[in-house]
Amino acid sequence: MKRNEYDVIIVGGGITGAGTARDCAMRGLRVLLIERHDIATGATGRNHGLLHSGARYAVTDQESASECIRENMILRQIASHCVDETDGFFITLPEDDLNYQAKFVESCLAAGINAEIVDPKEALRMEPSMNPDLIGAVKVPDGSVDPFRLCAANMLDAKLHGAQVLLYTEVTGxxxxxxxxxxxxxxxxxxxxxxxxxxxxxxxxxxxxxxHIAELAGVKIGMFPAKGALLIFAHRVNGIVINRCRKPANADILVPGDTVCVIGTTSTKIPFEECDNVKVTPDEVNLLIEEGAKLAPALASTRILRAYAGVRPLVSADNDPSGRNISRGIVCLDHETRDGLKGFITITGGKLMTYRLMAEMATDLVCRKLAVDKACATAETPLPGSGGKSFREVAEKIWENPTTVQKAAVGRLGMAAERMQSSDSVSQSLVCECEEVSVGEINSAIERLDVNGLTDLRRRTRVGMGTCQGELCGCRAAGLLAKAHGCADRAREDLKDFMTERWKGMYPIGWGDALREAEYTQWVYKHVLGV
Amino acid sequence: MKLQEFTASAHNFEECMKCTICTAYCPVVPVNPRYPGPKQAGPDGERLRLKDPYFFNQALKYCLNCKRCEVVCPSGVKVADIIQSARIRYDHTPPRLRDRVLANTDFMGRLARPFAPIVNGVTSLGVTKTVLDVTFAIDRHRTFPKYSGRSFEGWLKRRAKEQAKFPKQVAYFHGCYANYNYPQLGKDFVKVMNALGIGVQLLEKEKCCGVALIANGMSQKAARNAGQNVQALQKAVDAGLTVLTTSSTCTMTLRDEYPELLKVDNASVRDSVILATRYIYQLIESGAAQLRFKENYRARIAYHMPCHLEKLGWGIFSYELLKMIPGVEFTLLDSNCCGISGTYGFKKENYEASQAIGKPLFDQIRSVNPDFVACDCETCKWQLEMSTGYTVKNPISILAEALED
Known part of the structure; x- marks a missing residue:
C-alpha cells in the first residue's frame, strides 16, 4: 500500500462529513477526512440548533417531515448528550389564520409526527414566556441539539474506528x-x-x-446560497421551543439551547462569493427582535449576546428568490452516472437533522462502488458520550456526589465527562465562569478533540460562549493552550484573534449591556493584561 | 436601526458585567471555600439553573444574605436576591427541627414568655448548651437571647390612652426582639417619641417580619406573615400613620424582601415603613422638633453599621443622631459584617466561619475600646457582645438614656 492511501476521502468537516466519516469507518473502510478550517465552521455551527420534529415542513414537504421525525427519534437514542428533549409549540397568534392549524395537525400526523392540540391557557401554563395573546397551540416533539457537540462526537467516533482527520487542510485540486x-x-x-x-x-x-470542490473536480453543481441570520439571547427565556403555526417565514422559531436561546432566521439570497464572509445587517437585527417578541414578548427587553448568520447549502432547483420553497431534501449525486466522472460523489442539501441519513446514503453508495457488503449501523450505535436520560442520571452514574462543575460538564459531555480529570482542586477550578467549564474539561478537550486554538476550544467546550463572551475565560484558556502546545507567542496571537472574533458577533447588537460588557472586556485586555 | 430601549431580567441577573467585585466584597468567600461566591452562586448560576434545576447547588445555603454584594454592584444586580430566590425555588429539602425552632422567633417568644426566668436559666446552663450542641447542632459557644416575662405589646396596650393624647401619632413595628426579648428597646423608643411630642400606637396585628423563616427554608410561612403584615401596615397607612421601626433587618425585610423574594406586593405601604432614626433625624433637621439632652452625658461610642442598614442606605441617620448628643465621643467603625446574620451563626456548621468573618470588626472594637458599641441590629448585638464582651446598645436606647429628664 502506498503512503497516504485510503479507501475513501471525505471533504468537509461539518456534520455531514463527520457523519459520513463515522459511517464509513464503522463499515471498516480506511477513511481520511479533510477540513480547511475547524469542525462545524459552516452551516453546521450556524443554525438554530433545533432538533426538528419535522412539523415545520409537514404542510409543504411531507418527505422532509417524515425524514426529520425518524432522525429526531434516532438522535434522542444515539446522541442523548447532544439533545435536550424540550418539546415544541406551534402557536397561532391573532393575526394568523387559525384554519391553518387543522391542516397543520393533519399533515403532521400523516408524516408520523405526534402533533397534539393544546388549549392556549394550558400551553401558556406549560411555557409562560409565550405571547399571552395566542389563540391556538399545537405540541410537537421538537427539541434542541448542540451541533458542535454532535459534530465533535461523530468525528471522535470516526477516529475511534480508525479514521484519520486533517483539520486546517484545504483541498487545492x-x-x-x-x-x-x-x-x-x-x-x-x-x-x-x-x-x-x-x-x-x-x-x-x-x-x-x-x-467550489465540484468545480475543482471538473463537474458543475448549482448551489443556492441563502443567508439566514440569528440572534442569541443571554439566557433561556423559554424552556420549550416556540414556533409560529403558519407557512414558514422569517424569525418564527425560538429555540432554548444550552444556557441561551436563539431566534431566527431570515432568508436572503446572496452571491456565492459572499459565503465566506456573511454579515448580519441592522435590518435583520430589527426584524429578528420585532418578530421574536411576537413569539415571546420578553425578547424585546432581554439582553442579546450575539448575532450571527449561516448559509443554507441548498441545491438550486428553480427561480425562487427567497430560497424558502426549495426542498430541504437530500441530494446524493453519483458523478459517474451524472457526469461520467468516476470516483467522485457529492452529498448535499438536507439539513443538520438528517445528517445521519445523508451519511448513510453516501456511505451506501461508497460501499456499492467499493463492493463492500456491510450494513449501516449508525442508527443503533450510540455516539461517544451518549447514554442516560437526564443530567442527574448520568452525573450520578459517574460520581456519587457530583459537584456543580461535574454536573455542568455532564450537561455538555454526557458520559464522556467520566474521562475528564476532576478529582483535585486545580482541575475543578473554573476557566469559564459563565458556563462553568473547568480546567479538567479544557484539558480533556485539548487531549481528545483536535484543538488547535481558542476558537476550536470554544466549539468543543462552550468556553467564551457565555454572558462575558471571553472576558474572563479567554486569557485563562489561552494559558492552558500555551502550556499544552508549549508556545506562549502562538497563544497570545490566538487570544487576539479569539477576542476579535467574539467582538465580531457582538458588533451588530452593540448597545446597552452588551456594549458595557465589551468596553469592560477591552479594559481588562488592553489595560490590565496589556494584550 | 432601532436599539432595545432597555433590558430587564429577574433581579437584574443579566445586567451582570462579570466584574466580580461582589465576590471580592463577600464576607463568606475568604472563610468558606465551599461557598462559590456571589457571582457564581447568583447571576452565573442562574443561567445554568434556567437550563435545568439540577444545577442548583446546595452550597448556596452558605450565603449570609448580608446584601453586601448588592451594595457594591455597579450594575444594579440584586445578587443576594437571586441567590435567596434560587434557594426558595429549587431547594426542597424540608427544614430540620433545629432550623424550625430558630426560625419561628415569634412562636418561640410566645412559648417562652410565661416561663421566662426558667427558660433563661436553663438556656444559659453549660450543660444545656452542650446538649443543644450535640443533639441539635446549635453551637455551644452561643449565648441565647434572654426572654422577657412581659411582652412589649402588653406594656404599650396598658398605656394606649395616655399615648393617644399626643397630637401627632406614629405606628410602631416593634419586631420579635423588642416584644419578647428586650421590651426596654420599645420603651426607649416610646420615651424618645414622646419627647418629640409624638404618641406611639401598635399595629392592629403584627406578625414576625419573617426574615428568619426565609433564611431557613420556610418561605411559604414567611409569605403568609408578609401578607398579614402588609394588611396591618395598610390599615395604619390608611389612617395617615407613618410606621416606624427600630430593627434594621425587619425594616429591610418589610420593604425589600417582601416584593423581591416573597412576591408579596407592598408598593402601597413600602414608603411609609421607616427606621425610627431616619424619621427622627429628618424631623430635627427640618426644625420641626427638638430633643434636649442631659448636660452631663458622657460616652465614648463606637458605631457598627449593620449590613442590612448599609443596604437601606440609612446608617448615616443613626450615627448623625448620636453625634448630636453633646458629650459623645464618636467613632465610626469600618464597614464589616459581624458574621452572625441572624440564625446563621447559631448553627454549629457555621460557627467557625461566622467568627472568622467578624474578626476584623471584633479586633477594631477592642482597639477603639469604647464605653459601649452602638448598633441598630439585635443579632449583631448578640454576636458583638458574645465575641468582644462590650455592651451593644440600639441608637434609640442611647438617645433615650441621654435625654434630659
Missing amino acids: FIKEGDRIQGIRTYNHQTHKSGEYYAPITVNAAGIWGQ
Missing part, C-alpha cells in the same frame, strides 16, 4: 487519471505544507462550498 478521481492535493494552513492523498472514492461533503 484533484489527482485525476482519465475519467477517474484518484486522490486530492492539499495545502495545510498551519504547517504551510502541500500534500497528496489517494483513494478510489472522494466524497464531497463541503456544504455550500461543495460547488
Whole structure:
C-alpha cells in the first residue's frame, strides 16, 4: 500500500462529513477526512440548533417531515448528550389564520409526527414566556441539539474506528487519471505544507462550498446560497421551543439551547462569493427582535449576546428568490452516472437533522462502488458520550456526589465527562465562569478533540460562549493552550484573534449591556493584561 | 436601526458585567471555600439553573444574605436576591427541627414568655448548651437571647390612652426582639417619641417580619406573615400613620424582601415603613422638633453599621443622631459584617466561619475600646457582645438614656 492511501476521502468537516466519516469507518473502510478550517465552521455551527420534529415542513414537504421525525427519534437514542428533549409549540397568534392549524395537525400526523392540540391557557401554563395573546397551540416533539457537540462526537467516533482527520487542510485540486478521481492535493494552513492523498472514492461533503470542490473536480453543481441570520439571547427565556403555526417565514422559531436561546432566521439570497464572509445587517437585527417578541414578548427587553448568520447549502432547483420553497431534501449525486466522472460523489442539501441519513446514503453508495457488503449501523450505535436520560442520571452514574462543575460538564459531555480529570482542586477550578467549564474539561478537550486554538476550544467546550463572551475565560484558556502546545507567542496571537472574533458577533447588537460588557472586556485586555 | 430601549431580567441577573467585585466584597468567600461566591452562586448560576434545576447547588445555603454584594454592584444586580430566590425555588429539602425552632422567633417568644426566668436559666446552663450542641447542632459557644416575662405589646396596650393624647401619632413595628426579648428597646423608643411630642400606637396585628423563616427554608410561612403584615401596615397607612421601626433587618425585610423574594406586593405601604432614626433625624433637621439632652452625658461610642442598614442606605441617620448628643465621643467603625446574620451563626456548621468573618470588626472594637458599641441590629448585638464582651446598645436606647429628664 502506498503512503497516504485510503479507501475513501471525505471533504468537509461539518456534520455531514463527520457523519459520513463515522459511517464509513464503522463499515471498516480506511477513511481520511479533510477540513480547511475547524469542525462545524459552516452551516453546521450556524443554525438554530433545533432538533426538528419535522412539523415545520409537514404542510409543504411531507418527505422532509417524515425524514426529520425518524432522525429526531434516532438522535434522542444515539446522541442523548447532544439533545435536550424540550418539546415544541406551534402557536397561532391573532393575526394568523387559525384554519391553518387543522391542516397543520393533519399533515403532521400523516408524516408520523405526534402533533397534539393544546388549549392556549394550558400551553401558556406549560411555557409562560409565550405571547399571552395566542389563540391556538399545537405540541410537537421538537427539541434542541448542540451541533458542535454532535459534530465533535461523530468525528471522535470516526477516529475511534480508525479514521484519520486533517483539520486546517484545504483541498487545492484533484489527482485525476482519465475519467477517474484518484486522490486530492492539499495545502495545510498551519504547517504551510502541500500534500497528496489517494483513494478510489472522494466524497464531497463541503456544504455550500461543495460547488467550489465540484468545480475543482471538473463537474458543475448549482448551489443556492441563502443567508439566514440569528440572534442569541443571554439566557433561556423559554424552556420549550416556540414556533409560529403558519407557512414558514422569517424569525418564527425560538429555540432554548444550552444556557441561551436563539431566534431566527431570515432568508436572503446572496452571491456565492459572499459565503465566506456573511454579515448580519441592522435590518435583520430589527426584524429578528420585532418578530421574536411576537413569539415571546420578553425578547424585546432581554439582553442579546450575539448575532450571527449561516448559509443554507441548498441545491438550486428553480427561480425562487427567497430560497424558502426549495426542498430541504437530500441530494446524493453519483458523478459517474451524472457526469461520467468516476470516483467522485457529492452529498448535499438536507439539513443538520438528517445528517445521519445523508451519511448513510453516501456511505451506501461508497460501499456499492467499493463492493463492500456491510450494513449501516449508525442508527443503533450510540455516539461517544451518549447514554442516560437526564443530567442527574448520568452525573450520578459517574460520581456519587457530583459537584456543580461535574454536573455542568455532564450537561455538555454526557458520559464522556467520566474521562475528564476532576478529582483535585486545580482541575475543578473554573476557566469559564459563565458556563462553568473547568480546567479538567479544557484539558480533556485539548487531549481528545483536535484543538488547535481558542476558537476550536470554544466549539468543543462552550468556553467564551457565555454572558462575558471571553472576558474572563479567554486569557485563562489561552494559558492552558500555551502550556499544552508549549508556545506562549502562538497563544497570545490566538487570544487576539479569539477576542476579535467574539467582538465580531457582538458588533451588530452593540448597545446597552452588551456594549458595557465589551468596553469592560477591552479594559481588562488592553489595560490590565496589556494584550 | 432601532436599539432595545432597555433590558430587564429577574433581579437584574443579566445586567451582570462579570466584574466580580461582589465576590471580592463577600464576607463568606475568604472563610468558606465551599461557598462559590456571589457571582457564581447568583447571576452565573442562574443561567445554568434556567437550563435545568439540577444545577442548583446546595452550597448556596452558605450565603449570609448580608446584601453586601448588592451594595457594591455597579450594575444594579440584586445578587443576594437571586441567590435567596434560587434557594426558595429549587431547594426542597424540608427544614430540620433545629432550623424550625430558630426560625419561628415569634412562636418561640410566645412559648417562652410565661416561663421566662426558667427558660433563661436553663438556656444559659453549660450543660444545656452542650446538649443543644450535640443533639441539635446549635453551637455551644452561643449565648441565647434572654426572654422577657412581659411582652412589649402588653406594656404599650396598658398605656394606649395616655399615648393617644399626643397630637401627632406614629405606628410602631416593634419586631420579635423588642416584644419578647428586650421590651426596654420599645420603651426607649416610646420615651424618645414622646419627647418629640409624638404618641406611639401598635399595629392592629403584627406578625414576625419573617426574615428568619426565609433564611431557613420556610418561605411559604414567611409569605403568609408578609401578607398579614402588609394588611396591618395598610390599615395604619390608611389612617395617615407613618410606621416606624427600630430593627434594621425587619425594616429591610418589610420593604425589600417582601416584593423581591416573597412576591408579596407592598408598593402601597413600602414608603411609609421607616427606621425610627431616619424619621427622627429628618424631623430635627427640618426644625420641626427638638430633643434636649442631659448636660452631663458622657460616652465614648463606637458605631457598627449593620449590613442590612448599609443596604437601606440609612446608617448615616443613626450615627448623625448620636453625634448630636453633646458629650459623645464618636467613632465610626469600618464597614464589616459581624458574621452572625441572624440564625446563621447559631448553627454549629457555621460557627467557625461566622467568627472568622467578624474578626476584623471584633479586633477594631477592642482597639477603639469604647464605653459601649452602638448598633441598630439585635443579632449583631448578640454576636458583638458574645465575641468582644462590650455592651451593644440600639441608637434609640442611647438617645433615650441621654435625654434630659
